[in-house]
Amino acid sequence: MSGNLAGKTAKTGGGMRLKGLIRKEFLQVLRDPSSIAIAFLMPLLLLLLFGYGVSLDAENVPVALVAEQPNADTSSFVGAFRQSRYFSPVVMPGMREAVEALDSRRIDAIVHMRQDFSRRMRSADGAPVQVIVNGMDANNARLVQGYVEGVWATWLRGEALAAGRQLDIPVQVDERVWFNSELKSRNFIVPGLIAIIMTLIGALLTAMIMAREWERGTMEALMVTPVTIREVIVGKLVPYYILGMGGMTLSVAMAVGLFGVPLKGSIGVLFLTSSLFLLAALGMGLLISVIARNQFVAGQAAIIATFLPAFILSGFLFDISSMPAPVQVITHAVAARYFIEILQTLFLAGNVWPVIVPNAAALLLMAAFFLGVARKKSRKRLD
Amino acid sequence: MARRIFSLMIKEFLAILRDKKSRVVVFVPPIIQVLVFGYAATFDLKNVPYAIYNEDSSGVSRQLEAGFKGSPHFQEVRRIGSNGEIAPLIDRKGALLVIHIGPQFSRDLTAERPAVVQVIVDGRNSNTALLALNYVRTVITAFNDTYVSDSGRAGPPARLETRAWFNPNLESRWFIVPGIVGLLLLVVTILVTALSVAREREQGTFDQLLVTPFRPAEILIGKALPGFIIGIGEATVIILIAVFWFRVPLNGSPATLYAGIVLYLFSTVAVGLMISSLSVTQQQGLLGAFLFVVPAVILSGFTTPIANMPHLIQQITYLNPMRYFMVIIRGVFLEGTPASALLGQFWPLAVIGLFNMALAGWMFRRRLY
Incomplete structure (x- = not known):
């Protein structure tokens, strides 16, 4: 506590400069509507569009039911499809029409009961039902296949019950889906979208706006004043951080209020982890702009280094543990990956520390890395 | 006229490729991305x-x-x-x-x-x-x-025998990799064109261009060609990777595929130029590019089926060129769809291209500041 007078004045001077810088940045933000549009209009628009638009739940799948010899047995099987909310079945008289409809993509699957369906149902090895799915979209095909199996199992159970006998399937599966018992894809897509939108906001705000300053030379002008690089960076970060958190708040409010995604975890943890992620995203944008120094390159780099990886390599839709090992290594460099794990857990499962702590630590590390390198690169150029 | 357009085109190429960072950023990432995403983007679960x-x-x-x-x-x-x-x-x-x-x-x-x-x-x-x-x-x-x-117990009275057509092993890579072609072409062409007019507006050289004897149509074509040519080149490389590296079967004719690619690039370049002609600064151009590319990718059927979207959003997807290209490229690759069956996808691309080109040309003269 020696209270070095000189040190104290320097500190106050720094504080004043910083305050001035932040004020300048705020004015710049307020005068340039594009950064406000990025922070608020973009999440609003994108979340509305995608929250409603992106869904992996197939409902009313058009399926052709072909019974070569319609009778009571086939119509009970057809009835089971009619009752399922997953299918909108069309009964077709023959395979020719059905195959034509599959080729022209009017239907996604064919369920074919042959002439001897009734007879073989009463034989020892049962009647084979031919199921043909359009395999082009493999994911959708698998889901449709699963739905057909579901209808089949329900029908078997009904038949057994009606005949007053035990179901003839030796082992049955009792499925329990935790955290999302109705398997609503919106519940995992909306938190994932928030991470993608925040990635875009963070990178766009800094990459674009900083690159413009380099291009116009106002950055160099700023650097010949007594402010330090650290002050410049902090001065830039504070307003964009506040803008970004504003966008985040809006997104979370929409997720819960509009899309009905449950938020099981605590707001405090959400706030802290979002801050870490935003710092990493802003730091990455900053680094891009420092390296690129021109808006064309910065823009290209921002879309290539942020949106596409966040969309494909983050586990948003594609399961990371199913990727080949070298690609899994690459995903560790994608900040959105950690944030999506945190968000999906916070929204659907709650404050599960073994998931949150390591991912938050990774975000902290990435933020420190990007900001550190950005600072170093800026200083180098000044010499 | 052809010579004037040619010289304009050379100038545009120079503007895009003059500096090393721009060259790298236009050509290298798509190649790396198709390789990485081709492996990453799969719905098949392993382990x-x-x-x-x-x-x-x-x-x-x-x-x-x-x-x-x-x-x-x-x-x-x-x-x-x-x-x-x-x-x-x-x-x-x-x-x-x-x-x-x-x-x-x-x-x-x-x-x-x-x-x-x-x-x-x-x-x-x-x-x-x-x-x-x-x-x-x-x-x-x-x-x-x-x-x-x-x-020797009695089994259930009916059993399912399931078969998947067009993709018997249900490999989602076959579905996703052709989609990546459409994704990367969209990103590259929009970014190259969306800043082309905006950059000149910001630097003030666009006014100079307008007072030269060039007609707006010539300026338009000169600005469109580089994005188009880069797009064709990258499409070829990416398709070669899809066929020879990822072994996605190309069942249809390459001519049909290229007809689709030409029309698709025409429409995306036109949208890029339209965004650019609306923007006064590069920042607006880039923001416009983002606001078009992100929804276009997600609402194209690339990863999630359009049939699962609500009716209103399905209607909106008809404005999205990538939507049509997804049907074309997947059809040609996996089903061998002939050109005659794809006309319903071709003409909307042509209309989107023509409309946006016309709008961009019109904006050239109207929006000076």
């Missing part, structure tokens, strides 16, 4: 981590376990011994599923009562959960079939 909780240590239950151990889709990570271990394991993502075989299992089987296997799955990613459950059902069905034929 799903699961835990076994087997309270019935009979031979039959071991036989059921073997079904999971032998499947390439599953990877056993833990054996647990009590109910209390299930929740913490799933919570911290230690395993995606827990397979619980109860103590009554073999007794129920021998007594010909239904034996129940409980499967607990982490639903945080509901798509992964659904797919994993489908794989579980496949393993159990296979077990049931062998059990029925081995024990």
